[in-house]
Amino acid sequence: MNTLKKIASCALWTGATGLFLLNSAWAALPIEHWTQTSGAQVYLVQSPAIPMVDVQIDFDAGERRDPATQAGLASVAASMVSHGVLAGSGPDEPALDENALGEAWADLGASFSAGAGNDRMSFALRSLTYPDLLGRAVQLAARQLAQPAFPVDIWQRERSSLQSALKEANTRPGTLAGRAFAQAVYGSHPYGYEMTETTLAKIEVADMQALYRQAITPCRAKVTVVGAVSKVQADSLVKQLLSKLPVDEKAGCAPLPAVPEVLPLSAASEQRIAFDSAQAHVLIGQPGFKRDDPDYFALTVGNYILGGGGFVSRLTHEVREKRGLTYSVSSGFAPGQHAGAFTIGLQTRPDQADEAVKVVREVLSNFVSQGPTQAELQAAKANLVGGFALLIDSNRKLLGNVANIAWNNLPLNYLDTWTRQIDKVTVADIQAAFARKLQPDRMVTVVLGGR
Helix, strand or coil: CCHHHHHHHHHHHHCCCCCCCCCCCCCCCCCCECCCCCCCCEEEEEEECEEEEEEEEEEECCHHHHHHHHHHHHHHHHHHHHHHCCCCEEECCEEECHHHHHHHHHHHCEEEEEEEECCCHHHHHHEEEHHHHHHHHHHHHHHHHHEECHHHHHHHHHHHHHHHHHHHHHHHHHHHHHCCCCHHCCCCCHHHCCHHHHHHHHHHHHHHHHHHHHHHHHCCCCCEEEEEECCCHHHHHHHHHCCCCCCCCCCCCCCCCCCCCCCCCCCCEEEECCCCCCCCCEEEEECCCCCCCCCCCHHHHHHHHHHHHHHHHHHHHHHHHCCCCCCCEEEECCCCCCCCCCCHHHHHEEHHHHHHHHHHHHHHHHHHHHHCCCCHHHHHHHHHHHHHHHHHCCCHHHHHHHHHHHCCCCCCCCHHHHHHHCCCCCCHHHHHHHHHCHHHHHHHEEEEEEE
16 A cells, blocks of 8 residues: 555544544534535535545435336436446546546545435545645546446346345345335335335336436535535535536426325234244334424434333333343334334244234333323433434534535534433423324334244
8 A cells, every 4th residue: 555545544544433523612513504606505514623524415316206116216326326437528537447446536545435315315525635635536526426327237237236135135024024014104105115126127227317317416416515624625626526517507406396295194004924033023103204393302302212212211121121022122213305204123032922012002102192201301311412422423423414404404503402402302392292293003013923
């Protein structure tokens, strides 16, 4: 490894493991926000402690926009960008295959990746900020963002690999239980779509290119920057990153088609799925809430008490400690642009599944109707507030949190006020929020395992 690579590797590892650690003297996390002439929105946190910068670019091109018959389109398109084969655009920017692009990033000691979730497609750049490195890293990232080649031969190779992975996943009880649960909770909503061998077979390179043309454009970008750069430097960096993306002057930035909301459940449903396994997989839940819901903090604290706090949660106490029905049980919300699922999950012996379901339902019903005790509330607050620093103790973690603020249009002082918002939650707030959001008598129950 040459000296340049050694310096880059050392600095990037240091940044990843926490030199952004907050201390009690840090009173605020100032987030600067502006909109470029292209329409791209930029969010910046200056972090001069180490010569490094992390960038995340988000577009409304997540899996919720996949056609039902091509579930997985956004995910595989992002994966193909990550694999990295660049189309050439002239003698100064020749085409690069996978090996050449990988070597180019290694020489810079930098990285670029892409991925897709339910709501967004995201691209991430990490680089040192030394002038002789950063400019070249941004230039290469701009090419990879705007000039993915989507080679047919590589797609055929990747699709074959994915087909094999799907076949293997379909032998796992967790996969089958999760699929049945998602379909029952979400119905026809895209959040319930799942890539299968059938949908994968219908995805072609032309479909990825069409998705890219429609959604990956500067005016739709939300860009988060965390690192040792000034506002002027960040603005220039973002402009260069997006400079090669095509712009449709005629269409402008017309709104993308609306995605319907997740419908509430009208009645309870239960599925018992036979599967020869030592453990039964149990999932209970319903649609939850959207990320911008005003009940967010009350639901976050309440869920920590109910089942999100690990071994200190009420579900663990009742199901594991008092009755020995499972090793672990948890609950959680998955809020997004639409109402993500509320889920309680556990594994137990097949002959104990009925009792476990009964106990979980009783605990949940009591919690929704009565809320937590004051002692449970105080313990939850202490744990959540005490652990807050660990949520933002590195550039990469902070980047994710600021990108979350940008994507969900949260207040710019959201991180500064987070602990105060948690601290002011009351027992009455939790009880009211859970009563509004959850209907224990109309939930989905999936039990997979046993005969």
